[in-house]
Amino acid sequence: MDGRFEHELTVRYLEVDQQGVVFNAWYLAYLDDALTAFLAHRGLPYRALLDSGHDAQVVHTELDWTGALGFGDPASVAVDVAAVGTTSFTLAFEVRRDGTPVCAARTVYVCVATDGSGKRPLTPALRAALSPSAPAT
Amino acid sequence: MDGRFEHELTVRYLEVDQQGVVFNAWYLAYLDDALTAFLAHRGLPYRALLDSGHDAQVVHTELDWTGALGFGDPASVAVDVAAVGTTSFTLAFEVRRDGTPVCAARTVYVCVATDGSGKRPLTPALRAALSPSAPAT
């Protein structure tokens, strides 16, 4: 992946299990943090998305681990846009320890209304943030 | 404490840190689970409280540890009503491993409106659930 955008993360003590490595569920928290940071970097603070009455709902995610993270490790998540559809988009992620990939992931998000009324076309602001030419802020 | 009501809990693998014991923050999750179970036992499912437009908001909590919990340990939380006021109530908790106390805790809850408009007197259903004569269901 390209992964020009990289979100730094700090492993929490509580995220490390008795095997001494970050438990798998926390990677989904990392991806969510990275999504938020990525959209903000592309000019769309997540709160602005919510305030517009929209949210990004995860409908599919897959993760492949080739390594692990420990407490105190320098870690980051690289983010790429993999696909953009009418009501959905896909991001590719790479979680890295000191630059080395430890987990590759892909997540499909559907744009939904925050009032619970279901799917919506991607908002213009969201579509712009996901476009290759989005100006980094 | 009396602790006639005891809520069984199962330690999750992810709750155990690299020292091999449950990380402190999860005890607040256990207390919350125990509150829900206690109120249901006393005839007030938490969802009914929420549906009535009320919630119990934690304003103070204190915990003292004398032991620890590991993965697979048989564990429970005993619950007692320590005080009942006009808009607040206090519960005493004892987290136990195989019957032996590992953590004593007290939490003060304020009854609030779910619409964000602030404090409310305890609802009659909540007051009844907290009274000594509450019939266990």
Added chain:
Amino acid sequence: MDGRFEHELTVRYLEVDQQGVVFNAWYLAYLDDALTAFLAHRGLPYRALLDSGHDAQVVHTELDWTGALGFGDPASVAVDVAAVGTTSFTLAFEVRRDGTPVCAARTVYVCVATDGSGKRPLTPALRAALSPSAPAT
């Protein structure tokens, strides 16, 4: 899926986000709880696996959501063995709300030594627990 084994779960208040549904990362906690319950049901308490110097490490997981879980919803995770190899095995999961599927998942686990020395062939006890003829305990 067959899903004859079904693990009941209780949604925690803290697992529900401001959209009123369980946040995606908690599903990985549910799958882990279900793995533990499934192996115990098949005669292998997870602690016995750990005590034998082995652990099951997640190397791949994928999840597809078609619904959501709210606080207080009756929920469960059905578990099936999808594949068994030399050093790895795959489980299929279905998270259900009141019997209706809300999330389908597959996870690939590798058997590793707990001393950090890497992959191991599935232990006889683990292989037996995963076999179709495993007696439910």
Added chain:
Amino acid sequence: MDGRFEHELTVRYLEVDQQGVVFNAWYLAYLDDALTAFLAHRGLPYRALLDSGHDAQVVHTELDWTGALGFGDPASVAVDVAAVGTTSFTLAFEVRRDGTPVCAARTVYVCVATDGSGKRPLTPALRAALSPSAPAT
């Protein structure tokens, strides 16, 4: 409190419950993050403490909430040394939203051996980090 040391934190989406505020248990995660950041700032990376065979174990904590945190709120934790004993020390914390206190907390830590053999006198490095004259790094 003095609170000259202030650790910035980012509220995670998953930490916010269906009332739209950070669930109480996450404050203990915030305090732990702040402890780690504070010790590092005072010249003792937490990993160095662990590598020396010592850890800081929480034996008492108390929290008082006067406000709440929402997703996207600018938040921080101020840290002060409240007391230093032979084998234990106490930190005072103030969680702030945009500079305004939302939670005051105190935590008592005991210095323990990481091999599970119990209490230890504070190590010289830990004692130095907790002293008023500790040079900020």
